[in-house]
Amino acid sequence: MTGTAVNPLFRAAYLSKDGERKVTLVIPWLSLKEQELVYPSNITFRSPSEQEKYVRQWVEERAGFASCFSIRFYPGRFSRDKGSILAVGDISEIIPDEEADIAVLEEPEHLTWFHHGKRWKVKFRLVVGIIHTNYIEYVKRETSGMQAFLLKYANSWVVNIYCHTVIRLSAATQEYPKSIICNVHGVNPKFLEIGKKKIAQQQNGKQAFTKGAYYIGKMVWSKGYKELLKLLRDHQKELAGLEVDLYGSGEDSDQVQEAAKKLELAVRVHPGRDHSDPLFHDYKVFLNPSTTDVVCTTTAEALAMGKIVVCANHPSNEFFKQFPNCWTYDSSNGFVEATRRALAEEPEQLTDAHRHELSWESATERFLKVAELDQVPTRKLSTSPSKNFMSTSFNMKRNMEDASAYMHHVISGFEASRRMFGAIPGSLQPNEEQCEELGLAVQAGKHGSRK
Numbered sequence: 001m002t003g004t005a006v007n008p009l010f011r012a013a014y015l016s017k018d019g020e021r022k023v024t025l026v027i028p029w030l031s032l033k034e035q036e037l038v039y040p041s042n043i044t045f046r047s048p049s050e051q052e053k054y055v056r057q058w059v060e061e062r063a064g065f066a067s068c069f070s071i072r073f074y075p076g077r078f079s080r081d082k083g084s085i086l087a088v089g090d091i092s093e094i095i096p097d098e099e100a101d102i103a104v105l106e107e108p109e110h111l112t113w114f115h116h117g118k119r120w121k122v123k124f125r126l127v128v129g130i131i132h133t134n135y136i137e138y139v140k141r142e143t144s145g146m147q148a149f150l151l152k153y154a155n156s157w158v159v160n161i162y163c164h165t166v167i168r169l170s171a172a173t174q175e176y177p178k179s180i181i182c183n184v185h186g187v188n189p190k191f192l193e194i195g196k197k198k199i200a201q202q203q204n205g206k207q208a209f210t211k212g213a214y215y216i217g218k219m220v221w222s223k224g225y226k227e228l229l230k231l232l233r234d235h236q237k238e239l240a241g242l243e244v245d246l247y248g249s250g251e252d253s254d255q256v257q258e259a260a261k262k263l264e265l266a267v268r269v270h271p272g273r274d275h276s277d278p279l280f281h282d283y284k285v286f287l288n289p290s291t292t293d294v295v296c297t298t299t300a301e302a303l304a305m306g307k308i309v310v311c312a313n314h315p316s317n318e319f320f321k322q323f324p325n326c327w328t329y330d331s332s333n334g335f336v337e338a339t340r341r342a343l344a345e346e347p348e349q350l351t352d353a354h355r356h357e358l359s360w361e362s363a364t365e366r367f368l369k370v371a372e373l374d375q376v377p378t379r380k381l382s383t384s385p386s387k388n389f390m391s392t393s394f395n396m397k398r399n400m401e402d403a404s405a406y407m408h409h410v411i412s413g414f415e416a417s418r419r420m421f422g423a424i425p426g427s428l429q430p431n432e433e434q435c436e437e438l439g440l441a442v443q444a445g446k447h448g449s450r451k
Helices: 005-015 032-038 048-063 108-112 135-142 145-162 187-204 225-234 252-260 295-304 313-323 334-342 353-357 360-369 373-376 388-411 415-420 434-440
Strands: 024-029 070-081 083-085 102-106 126-131 165-168 212-215 243-247 267-268 282-289 309-310 327-328
Touching: 005 024, 005 048, 005 102, 005 295, 005 360, 024 048, 024 434, 032 070, 032 434, 048 070, 048 187, 048 434, 070 434, 083 108, 102 108, 102 135, 108 126, 108 145, 126 145, 135 145, 145 388, 187 243, 187 295, 212 334, 225 243, 225 252, 225 334, 252 267, 282 295, 282 334, 295 309, 309 334, 313 327, 327 334, 353 360, 360 373
Parallel strands: 024 070, 102 126, 126 165, 212 243, 212 282, 243 267, 282 309, 309 327
Antiparallel strands: 070 083
16 A cells, blocks of 8 residues: 555546546556565455455545546566565566557556566557656665666666656656656545645634644655654754654564654654544644655645645655645754744645645646647657658667667576576466466466576
């Protein structure tokens, strides 16, 4: 239940809402044992159809309209060391050739690191990659600088091979040639409805916010907990009397709880909950010092609910600076000052224009514009240069890209090289259990490893 799962779901719902586009959302299917490792609140599914029913119900309850997009599943495996789901086999095959037109790859580097199969830019007329995650920052924090350096070039390599257009949600991601920076994510409409109720309370002279400060996020150190607890520890005297509630579940929950107990401040640690839960409605201040996010989903949600957000002056928060309740800081002293002021003052009421900017309607408009999908009916991708003098350089560039794609195809086709670069063992092709669960044809002789 993370932003990288929820946001593509909302994107599919809103792209298909007007009925003008045929949209298919393709999501990973995990075996039961791996579902238990990944999905929250002990949720598991016995079949893809059961998961599809849950997904549709979840998004329809929040969006407020019936979903009219298709859902298909690709075989996936959970990588414990990466904390991520990785694709198994050639997932481009999930879309039949006759339906292949435009592909939107949510986290294209993640989907293509170990891709071995049809080339996305050949199968699809247009491939748009959306960069969600600052992988380089995570790797720098957890491993060596050399690994971050290698990952940066690996990401650039595969994204260039497989995408025509690249959208970066913010400048907090690594740079890609000819990429566009634009936040194409919106907020679950439920949060905007909560914000409306808060505005009504404020206009009626009622106290809309009766609680103080909180933070919510996956409970791993890299998700802002390390920075927040350090700020609270270093400024306990200046922040005397401050009470903070932390909500989250994750691998580092026990360590976060132990660190919180050592503080003189009242910092309470709770299990993760849905951010739209009534429990959160009355908090006034959302503290988010994280600098690993690209665009933080929970920050957008807090702003939509009318709260004051105290966050770092960082590229990941650039989009949020347009909202009057987003208060940024440049130093630890700035954090203290912003936090104390936020607790003493009342949030400004969001205008209709601010609310629209946070919505998925606006996010969808931005996406269609920057991806030039609003021009698709009259636009054809050029297959040859328009001027003769460009032919040599154009063909040279295309030949180099073809050679690069061929090299990736070869490297990703051998079990030994795949393992060397971090692929899950045996993930070149789906196993018989995955094929049976997804109704895929078992390809004889392809389940063994290529030496």
